[in-house]
Amino acid sequence: MIRVKTLTVQLIDAQPDRIRICRIDGESLVTVVIPREDLAEAKSLPNIPQRGIYYLLDEDHGNVSRVYAGQTTQGIARLDAHKAKKEFWNKAVMFLDDDQNISRDALDVLEAKAIDYVRTHGSYETDNSATPKPYVDPYKEEAVERLHDRILFRMAALGYDLDRVDQGPAGAPAVFHTKKNGIRGAGHYDKATGHFTVLAGSKVSLSRPVLKTRPSRPRAWGSSAIRAVSQSSPTISSFRRPAPRRCSCSAAARTAGPNG
Numbered sequence: 001m002i003r004v005k006t007l008t009v010q011l012i013d014a015q016p017d018r019i020r021i022c023r024i025d026g027e028s029l030v031t032v033v034i035p036r037e038d039l040a041e042a043k044s045l046p047n048i049p050q051r052g053i054y055y056l057l058d059e060d061h062g063n064v065s066r067v068y069a070g071q072t073t074q075g076i077a078r079l080d081a082h083k084a085k086k087e088f089w090n091k092a093v094m095f096l097d098d099d100q101n102i103s104r105d106a107l108d109v110l111e112a113k114a115i116d117y118v119r120t121h122g123s124y125e126t127d128n129s130a131t132p133k134p135y136v137d138p139y140k141e142e143a144v145e146r147l148h149d150r151i152l153f154r155m156a157a158l159g160y161d162l163d164r165v166d167q168g169p170a171g172a173p174a175v176f177h178t179k180k181n182g183i184r185g186a187g188h189y190d191k192a193t194g195h196f197t198v199l200a201g202s203k204v205s206l207s208r209p210v211l212k213t214r215p216s217r218p219r220a221w222g223s224s225a226i227r228a229v230s231q232s233s234p235t236i237s238s239f240r241r242p243a244p245r246r247c248s249c250s251a252a253a254r255t256a257g258p259n260g
Helices: 037-042 075-085 106-118 141-157 252-256
Strands: 007-011 020-024 030-035 051-060 064-070 091-097 176-178 183-190 196-198 235-239
Touching: 020 141, 030 037, 030 075, 037 075, 037 091, 051 075, 051 106, 064 075, 064 106, 075 091, 091 141, 106 141
Parallel strands: none
Antiparallel strands: 007 020, 020 030, 030 091, 051 064, 051 091, 176 183, 183 196, 196 235
């Protein structure tokens, strides 16, 4: 037996790379794909539901490098605040429905599932620092799980697979990237040699401080949210952590008091 789902995509202004509205036969959920520069136009679309979740993506032809997941009860207008405060994203994908189809407590659980998923899957960086822990109604849990699965299916069908893990050539060192604190860079760590190599094209903005406070111990390059991704750029420099310094003073000097 062949299972078939029919996905209908409406291209606003007949432009394939601008606003898209997507629906699946038999489902009330509406998906809206919104490029950042088209937000003002998207807010004027009629008959778009107000409640649901969304993903902010830094993506290039389906290659997702950074994700933020959240919820909205304001529909597309919720993106205004993110456009003002979050610079990284160039595309938003929203999954919206009428209020009677997604209760407020179910929405909280759906958001938590979406955040947990992007923090534990794929090779992209995430802007969600923690996963919410809302109360889960046992009578609604299965329905929310099904809804989340439908959202993941639509993301993959639209070319934004949140499960994809980008890998370099076999045996190549893992590559990391970051786009935080004025740094837009990539590099790879070779576990066998202990070398970390910064890749060509990496940039650091000198107009803002990279570290707000002096750490008590050296931090890993980037942040704990850095994920491995594929990169084939040539390397431009490499370094390894220096060995601990040894004191050259004599044993007698080390045991002597302040007065000799």
